Amino acid sequence: MHCFRKVTDDLYWVGANDHRLALFENIHPISRGVSYNSYLLLDKKTVLFDTVDWSVCRQFLENVQGVLNGRTLDYLVINHMEPDHGASIEEILIRYPKVKIISTEKSFLIMHQFGFKIDDNIEQVVEGDTKSFGKHVVTFVAAPMVHWPEAMVTFDTTNGVLFAADAFGSFGALDGKLFNDEVDFKRDWIDEARRYYTNIVGKYGPHVQLLLKKASTIDIKMICPLHGPVWRSDLGYFLDKYDRQL
Template identity: 65%
Template sequence: MNCSRRLTDTLYWVGANDRRIALFENVYPVPRGVSYNSYLLLDEKTALFDTIDQAFTHQLLENVSSVLDGRSLDYLIVNHMEPDHCASIADILFRYPGVKIVCTAKAANMMKQFFEFDVDQYVVPVKEGDTLSLGVHTLTFVMAPMVHWPEVMVTYETTEKILFSADAFGSFGAINGNIFADETDYKNQWLPEARRYYCNIVGKYGPQVQALLKKASRLEISMICPLHSLVWRKDLDWLLEKYSRWSSYEPEEKTVLIAYASVYGHTEQAADAIAARLAERGVPNIAVYDVSKTHPSYILADAFRCSALVFASITYNNGIFCNMETLLHQIAAHNLQNRTVAFLENGSWAPVSVKHMTDTFASLKNMKVLEESLTIRSSLKNCQGDCLEALVDSIFQSLA
């Protein structure tokens, strides 16, 4: 059955929604699923923008065939060669053997790695600023390397001012009927998943995203069509501001994230005490996470939101508790910067986790590690109240 959606008089969404998937990229939980977006533009020539995941190739072909309604497909624009967007390329070629593939030279080389067909026979390579006329519509190609693969480009349609943005401006979550962001309560229902998507998928490449935003600022954009999630036609400045903040590693809020690793509850108790005292001082929207209960992708996303980070870990095998170590590795791998960081350790006989946690952050830029830290021997004692208050005061002052 045709499940395409009309976006403008000439542009159609021809993708699919995956609500069965448990882990995106076999790493990130997606309880609300994910969409694989592909777009078809009709003019004197027709152009398909990217394909979708192999599991939904049949749906893509049915959607494309229905929208074309007997017409041929002239161009396949490949903005990104990740398999959730390129897996159906060979199937499109089999169905439409006269199609030309428009992509970067690096994408063409990757295509040869994924597929057995004669890539050079089909590919029209493009570089920065090249254009392609479809008739009324003209496509301009903008290079976006490392957002988040090296072959990536985005495509700008100059007549209707549409940006086909590859993996930029997407989100986790399947599309539930309402395909435009302005048809949803985006800030409450979608923003946390959009932030989690950005931070985990693209977050490491802030400078490259900044370079793309600079190029985008020179374009008049009326619609953004990402490869995942909702299409944007309103409030584009709000979306661009979020990406500018995330990609420059500037926190969204002056608040605190507290992540703790606790086995028998004593370190958790100390983390709760810190959270309570910060709340008494008026700090809003504090986030507290058990690193053994919550997937690191959620905690990393809140670390991008918050200006101060507190990590509380037991000593385990003479180091950091394993799940805390995983989280800290993910934070370092995603290049987080410009935060205030505080540490708390617990150890019944040889607490050393603060040293190891501090070492993890040594390579990150502009991370202010507070001199105040707190060491617990098995459990937090009343006599340590002054030390706890000193740590809380230092965290609170960093929010000013």
């Protein structure tokens, strides 16, 4: 059964939660689980932003199918190729063989190394490239070493949504609540967000700072990370934590 949520008028969260995993990356305890976020845009073209970990792939595929509601998938934007987000690419290709995968040269190199058969589906982009899906026009921003070499983020210039890859995320399963203003973040989430930052991206502080510098030049209205709540209000609070590494 599908389980998805509306993020904006035409953007849907189609990710899934994992409560079974004890250690994230076999190192970091996640007693409150973790979410693998993926987002599906229904424009003139249909666009999926990243996939999910293999452990929740089945739920994810049902969610994608549910939101598409009979439409096919035209594009898959891959911002980050770590297996907790890239593992389900082949399953998407099996179901939507004509999908064009939009990503960086390094990402495609990693996909080939993973053995994915993607040669007919590649659409390579570099920083500053833009792509129109109908109403929505996105631009791609390189985010090298946040926290893998191939990483990029995608900014939707039409509605100010930033698909932020593994930046601005948090440990903890979402369990129905999706947005930062649906939870008491300062009470219930900040510790998990700190643990996430410290263990996952904090080591790459200078690279995160570089991304923040780039982010400060665009008018971000919403942050869609690959783990944890979507930020649609009080963005300054969270960005400031990243800025000052708090």
